[in-house]
Amino acid sequence: MYRPHVLVCCGTGCTSSGSAKVIETLEAEIAKAGLSEEIKVTRTDCFGLCTVGPNMIVYPEGCFYSKVNVDDIPEIVAEHLLKGRPVKRLLYKKPVEKDTITCLDHTDFFRKQKRVALRNCGIINPESIEEYIAMDGYEALGKCLTEYTPDQVIQTILDSGLRGRGGAGFPTGMKWRFAAGNRGQVQKYVCCNADEGDPGAFMDRSVLEGDPHCVLEAMAIAGYAIGATQGYIYIRAEYPIAVKRLEIAIEQAREYGLLGKNIFGTDFCFDIELRLGAGAFVCGEETALMTSFEGKRGEPRPRPPFPASKGLFQQPTILNNVETYANIPQIILKGPQWFASMGTEKSKGTKVFALGGKIHNTGLVEIPMGTTLREIVEEIGGGVPNGKKFKAAQTGGPSGGCISAENMDVPIDYDNLIAIGTMMGSGGMIIMDEDNCMVDIAKFFLQFTVDESCGKCTPCRVGTRRLLEMLEKITAGNGTLEDLNKMEELCYYIKNNSLCGLGQTAPNPVLSTLRYFRDEYIAHVVDKTCPAGVCKGLLHFYILPDKCRGCTACARICPVSAISGKVKEAHVIDQTKCIKCGSCIEKCKFGAIITK
Amino acid sequence: MKSLEELRAIKAATLNKIGICNDDADAVKVLVGMATCGIAAGARPILNAFTEEIEKRHLKNVAVSQTGCIGICQYEPIVEVYVGKEEKVTYVKMTAEKVARIVNDHIVNGNVVTEYTIGAATINK
Ligand SMILES: Cc1cc2nc3c(=O)[nH]c(=O)nc-3n(C[C@H](O)[C@H](O)[C@H](O)COP(=O)(O)O)c2cc1C
Ligand code: SF4
Ligand code: SF4
Numbered sequence: 155m156y157r158p159h160v161l162v163c164c165g166t167g168c169t170s171s172g173s174a175k176v177i178e179t180l181e182a183e184i185a186k187a188g189l190s191e192e193i194k195v196t197r198t199d200c201f202g203l204c205t206v207g208p209n210m211i212v213y214p215e216g217c218f219y220s221k222v223n224v225d226d227i228p229e230i231v232a233e234h235l236l237k238g239r240p241v242k243r244l245l246y247k248k249p250v251e252k253d254t255i256t257c258l259d260h261t262d263f264f265r266k267q268k269r270v271a272l273r274n275c276g277i278i279n280p281e282s283i284e285e286y287i288a289m290d291g292y293e294a295l296g297k298c299l300t301e302y303t304p305d306q307v308i309q310t311i312l313d314s315g316l317r318g319r320g321g322a323g324f325p326t327g328m329k330w331r332f333a334a335g336n337r338g339q340v341q342k343y344v345c346c347n348a349d350e351g352d353p354g355a356f357m358d359r360s361v362l363e364g365d366p367h368c369v370l371e372a373m374a375i376a377g378y379a380i381g382a383t384q385g386y387i388y389i390r391a392e393y394p395i396a397v398k399r400l401e402i403a404i405e406q407a408r409e410y411g412l413l414g415k416n417i418f419g420t421d422f423c424f425d426i427e428l429r430l431g432a433g434a435f436v437c438g439e440e441t442a443l444m445t446s447f448e449g450k451r452g453e454p455r456p457r458p459p460f461p462a463s464k465g466l467f468q469q470p471t472i473l474n475n476v477e478t479y480a481n482i483p484q485i486i487l488k489g490p491q492w493f494a495s496m497g498t499e500k501s502k503g504t505k506v507f508a509l510g511g512k513i514h515n516t517g518l519v520e521i522p523m524g525t526t527l528r529e530i531v532e533e534i535g536g537g538v539p540n541g542k543k544f545k546a547a548q549t550g551g552p553s554g555g556c557i558s559a560e561n562m563d564v565p566i567d568y569d570n571l572i573a574i575g576t577m578m579g580s581g582g583m584i585i586m587d588e589d590n591c592m593v594d595i596a597k598f599f600l601q602f603t604v605d606e607s608c609g610k611c612t613p614c615r616v617g618t619r620r621l622l623e624m625l626e627k628i629t630a631g632n633g634t635l636e637d638l639n640k641m642e643e644l645c646y647y648i649k650n651n652s653l654c655g656l657g658q659t660a661p662n663p664v665l666s667t668l669r670y671f672r673d674e675y676i677a678h679v680v681d682k683t684c685p686a687g688v689c690k691g692l693l694h695f696y697i698l699p700d701k702c703r704g705c706t707a708c709a710r711i712c713p714v715s716a717i718s719g720k721v722k723e724a725h726v727i728d729q730t731k732c733i734k735c736g737s738c739i740e741k742c743k744f745g746a747i748i749t750k
Numbered sequence: 751m752k753s754l755e756e757l758r759a760i761k762a763a764t765l766n767k768i769g770i771c772n773d774d775a776d777a778v779k780v781l782v783g784m785a786t787c788g789i790a791a792g793a794r795p796i797l798n799a800f801t802e803e804i805e806k807r808h809l810k811n812v813a814v815s816q817t818g819c820i821g822i823c824q825y826e827p828i829v830e831v832y833v834g835k836e837e838k839v840t841y842v843k844m845t846a847e848k849v850a851r852i853v854n855d856h857i858v859n860g861n862v863v864t865e866y867t868i869g870a871a872t873i874n875k
Contacts, residue, residue, distance in 0.1 A: 214807045216854045238810065240858070242776075248861040255869030256862050258830070258840035263822060276783060276820030276830075287757060288764035296754040356786070363785040364818015395786050410760075411751040419752045517787075517823040 157192045158235055159213040164197040167204025172224070176208050179224045183231040193235055206246060220246035262533050263515050268496065270504045271319075271480035272520045275364030280399050283406035286367040292412050294486035295371050298378055299418045307379040308334060311482065313490035315502035320347055320438075320475030321553065321580050322655075323501070323568040326482075330379050332462035333470045337381025343471040344376045345447075346479060348389035348396070349431055349438035352551030353602060355582035357506040358476035360518050362389070362396035365480070366403035370426055372479035374413065375486065377424040380472060385426040388443050390433045400428055435552075435606035439654050440473050442608065453610045454654035475580065477506055497523030501567030511548075511584040512538050524565040527557050531585060542587040546670070550579025552599040552606075553659035555666025556592070575666045577659075591688035592671040593678055596663045597625040603660040614657025617648040621664060630691035633679040642668060683750075690734045693749045699724035701746035708738035708747060775834035778812040778857050783828040785819035791826035792844075799849040800829075804857075812857060825871055831856060840868040 162168075162177050177195065184193050201209050206220035212230075217240045219230065226244055233239045258264050269275075278285040286292070298307050312327030333342060346369060350358040362369065373385040389397060404426055407413040415423045429447055436442045437452040444466045446452030465471025481503060485493045494502045501523040507530070510516050514536030521530065527547055531537065538544050546556040555576030557564070564570050568578050586595065600622045609615045624641050627633050645661035652658045668675060677685050684692040697708070697717075704722040709715075716732040719725030727738070727747075739747045751757060782788070782797045793816075800814045820828055825842035831852065832838045839862050841852060848866050855861045864870060 215809060216807055216858045218859050238808075239776075242860065245859045246861070248855075250862075251864045253869075254864045254867060256839045256864060256867040257837050258820065258822070258868050259837075261868060267821075272821070275785075275818040276781070278817060279815045280818050281816070284760060284764040284767075287760050290761070292751070292757055293754070293761075296751075296757055300754060360785055360819040393786075395789065417751060418754065418757075515822060515824060517825075518819055518821040520821075 158194075160193060160195045160235070161198045161211040161213070162195065163199070163201045163207060163209040165200025165204065165207075167200060168207035168209055171204075171207045173208035173222075175224050176210070176222055176227065179227040180231070183227050184235065187231055187236055189231075189235060203246070209246070212240075215240060218246045219244045263517075263519075263536065266525070266529060266534050267520050268504050268522045269520050270484055270493075270496075271361060271477050271506055272364070272518065273484070274368065275360060275518075278365065280364050280366055281402050283367060283403065283410060283412075286365070290487060291367055291483070292371050294483035295374050295378075295412070296418050297486055298375050299420045299422055304334065304337065304379045304381065307375060307486070310486060310490050311379075314485045314493040315490075315497075315500075316478065316481055316485060316493065317501065317568060318475055319477035319481075319505065319580065321550070321578070323578060326474060326478055329462060329472055329474070330376065332460070333380045333472045335470075341384075341467075341469045342380055342382035343466045343469060344373050344380065344382045344385040345443075345466065345471055345473040346373055346385070346387040346476060347438060347440070347443060347473055348387055348393070348476050349433075349443060350390065350393075350476075350580065351433065351435035351438050351606075352553070352580060352582050353599075354508060354510050354584050355551060355580050356508045357518065357581045359393050359396050361476050361480050361506075362393070363399055366396075366399045367407065368483055369400075369476055369479045370403055370407055370413065372482035373426060374417070374424045375482055376472060376474070376479075378422050380470070382472075383423050383425070385424065386429055386447070386466070387426060388429050388431055388437075388447060391430040392433050397428065397430065404428070434608070435602075436608045436654070436656050439656060442654065443473065444471065453608045454656075456653060477581070498565055498567040498570075500569055505566070505578065505581060507549075507581045507583045509535055509583050509585070512542065512544075512587040512590070513585040514539050521566075523567045526563050526565055528562040530566075530583070531562070535585065538585065538587050542589065545586045545588055545590060546592065548576075548584040548586065548595065548599075548663070549582070550577040550659075550662070551582045552602045553577065553655065553662055554579045555662045556586075556595070556670060558670040560670075575669055576662070589686055589688070591629075591684050591686035592667040592674050593625065593629055593684075594686075594688045596667045597622065597629060599663040600625060600660065603656065607656060607660070611651075611653040611657065613648050613651035614653070614660065617644060617652075618657070618660050620644060621648065621661065625664070628675065628678050629684070629689040631678070631682050631689075633675075635676070635679055637679065638668065638672075638675055687749060690736075693734055694729060695727050695732055695734065695736075695738065696748055696750060697725050697727055698746050698748060701744055703744055703746070705743070707741045707743070711737045711741045713737065774811070776811055777834060778809075779832040780812065780814045780857075781817045781830045781832070782814065783818070783820055783826060783830075784816035787819055787823035788826045788828065793827040795846055796827050796829065796844045796849060799846045800853070803850055803853040807853065807858065809853075809857065822868075825868065833857070833860070841866045842868050842871045 208222045210219045308330045316326045317323040437446045442452045442454040461471045506520045546558045561574050604618045607614045702724040709717040716728045827844040829841045830838045
């Protein structure tokens with residue numbers, strides 16, 4: 155059995171550049187090293203790279219040596235064949251193609267980003283606590299416990315200007331301060347909201363899958379700040395990989411004594427457990443989350459009392475979003491001024507967005523607050539594919555609204571988004587182009603809230619359904635101008651009278667599309683057309699007589715026999731029979747059938 | 751954990767081990783994106799293919815590891831290769847066939863397989 159194989163090229167090219175001499179020396183050196191029994195030297199035919207000959211390949215590695223000189227042989231034998239260390243300087247170097255970017259960091263996609271919450275995602279092994287520690291993990295917790303008083307921790311978070319990333323944007327430091335009274339005398343809880351239910355959002359999931367320890371560390375810091383000893387993470391069961399990595403992380407943190415008793419040799423004790431949610435959108439709302447947590451039906455309850463005074467099991471509780479927590483260790487380590495130096499006046503730091511829809515680079519991006527939608531779409535996102543025109547971006551999912559092209563240069567932060575009629579939300583961002591019908595988009599999101607309404611209060615349960623019916627009427631071509639006014643009125647009624655955030659924000663997609671794309675609504679109700687060609691109810695199928703060859707294919711496929719005509723003569727579609735299934739269009743080989 | 755010193759000792763020891771940061775110019779680290787996006791796009795067989803290929807070639811000093819989502823989910827499976835202190839290389843839309851070439855050309859012979867990298871996938875238009 156030979157260990158390495160050395161293949162030396164003995165094609166015409168290499169022979170003329172001296173491969174015979176190379177082999178001779180090689181065999182002699184191998185014999186001298188006493189390796190003849192172990193190493194097989196084979197003479198091969200041309201490798202095809204004659205200009206850089208003599209060439210030689212060493213297996214099992216597959217090292218390709220080029221321009222091998224007789225003088226190089228002793229080194230190859232001594233270093234590579236004997237010690238197993240390839241001789242790097244002799245490896246064949248392919249000419250570098252200068253124009254291609256080979257590293258993600260140099261792409262427009264990456265350059266505009268600023269990674270704080272996602273700093274370790276895609277860098278460390280999420281199942282290794284050591285790698286997290288190597289990236290300064292748990293250093294912030296140690297610093298808090300040994301150098302800061304709990305009030306100093308809260309002050310640091312306040313100074314940083316960090317606001318909740320779960321949607322509402324409430325200042326995190328303030329929330330902590332509300333829950334900070336009577337430390338050590340009452341049972342308190344630190345909770346993490348990992349319910350993430352909006353369609354199209356996966357920011358929190360990615361943080362938990364890529365860097366679970368940073369959330370654990372931040373929760374322990376929060377526990378120290380408010381005087382809690384127990385933390386809970388409420389996570390949806392549909393996130394199995396995130397759940398598994400969290401379980402591993404908690405186990406490792408306990409083993410290292412970073413959760414448990416007397417952390418860093420202090421009096422501080424803290425532990426974390428997981429609770430799996432069944433995936434109802436309303437359970438992301440804080441009071442519903444806690445009710446569900448207690449084992450009851452996941453329905454919201456009126457506030458006050460706020461969770462900071464009466465939360466989980468009637469005890470003072472803070473609930474923060476995953477991404478909110480992910481920022482905290484960095485704020486402690488780099489200081490609140492560093493964090494506050496990023497972003498806009500009232501929105502500090504960065505925000506993660508899950509970019510999706512009609513955009514080149516779908517994925518996860520983290521940008522400083524104040525970045526414009528134009529930068530996100532055109533630079534980071536790489537633009538709208540297929541040469542289509544950008545129409546709008548939906549932020550805040552079913553609770554938010556759209557940003558239209560006219561507002562593309564508005565710096566994105568909490569307050570600016572509210573001002574233009576949408577909201578930050580948790581970070582879903584869906585890009586739409588000219589092929590998207592805005593009425594249809596509003597209908598889509600409303601359908602979602604109708605399904606997810608918990609049914610506890612009437613304005614939301616009944617109101618959203620009525621609103622959806624109005625939208626269905628419009629997209630079916632039966633709407634009137636009066637319906638638009640009625641719809642608006644109903645929207646405000648639902649917003650003002652619903653019990654929880656779900657109902658209060660459910661009409662937003664309708665209101666915002668009415669505000670920016672009223673002409674599309676009017677086209678639906680007055681002209682009875684869908685400008686984007688999406689709403690089937692408003693489409694009409696026609697056969698162009700001059701293109702029709704009378705092949706009868708469409709007449710045969712039509713499920714309601716709406717198409718008639720003689721062989722080799724132009725066919726016609728009976729509009730009263732047509733159910734707009736679109737089967738005929740697919741069948742026609744001559745492009746004779748169109749929609750209007 | 752008893753003290754910050756103890757934590758920092760773990761940090762130092764790990765930094766020495768994990769390839770990216772240590773001083774060994776030959777150390778290679780292969781990171782396979784294994785968040786939901788990566789796994790759904792087929793990252794597991796890619797990770798296995800790397801492990802097999804590296805074993806088959808008896809390569810020492812090459813570590814294969816999983817990591818989270820790097821952000822460009824559309825281009826998954828994504829693999830990033832770090833060689834010593836050189837700039838990392840991002841390979842996208844990986845397949846098992848691409849693995850063998852990357853190991854042979856890049857990891858063993860030091861030639862980046864440009865046509866599999868992010869730039870070739872027109873992320874930058
Ligand atoms: C219907 C509804 C769903 C929500 N879903 C989530 C969610 O999935 N994740 C989340 O962090 N916050 C969600 N929130 C916001 C939470 O109620 C709460 O404001 C947030 O978790 C507080 O954390 P933060 O201050 O760190 O943002 C939701 C709110 C409503 C009204
Ligand atoms: S607003 Fe909707 S989701 Fe909220 S409590 Fe009322 S019915 Fe339930
Ligand atoms: S399939 Fe096209 S070409 Fe044939 S009969 Fe119908 S419309 Fe005319």
